[in-house]
Amino acid sequence: MKYARLTKEQFEELHQEFINFLATQSITADEWTNLKANKPEVAEMELDVFSDLIWEGVLNNAEYLEHFAPQHMYLFHLSEEKMHAIVVNVKNDAIDITTKEGYDWLRENLMDERVEFLQADKDYSEDKNLDKFKMIEQGASITKGELYRYFDNIIN
DSSP states (O other), X not given: OOSOOOOHHHHHHTHHHHHHHHHHTTOOHHHHHHHHHHOHHHHHHHHHXXXXXXXXXXXXXXXXXXXXXXXXXXXXXXXXXXXXXXXXXXXXXXXXXXXXXXHHHHHHTTTSTTEEEEEEEEEXXXXXXXXXXXXXXXXXEEEOSXXXXXXXXXXX
């Protein structure tokens, strides 16, 4: 498996898509029940293949990622050729921007000397989607890019 198996909840939400996937494999409902009971390793393989297909579609469509840490905000624009990162550093250990109070402090003090903005471009490796997936595994979330665009407008 290239990425990670979907959770039980994700499989439940994608129930119809999974049925369609099995149909493309010419696996009927009865055959699926039989596979789970008598060939669990084959059933597991089908779950893994389906999971990777779903992840591949999600990652292909991801344009923005965000990752918050207590004193850092990482905002990524995922273009075709490379990733562009905007990093917001809060140089004040008393502020935790992962809390409402800390985030409010940041919003009110963007031009404070204890707030630093950095930018960088990063090339993808041979596998662009795997790069994106690793960032998600490390805690990044796929977003619509509102925060990225907001900070991009401020600093550029």
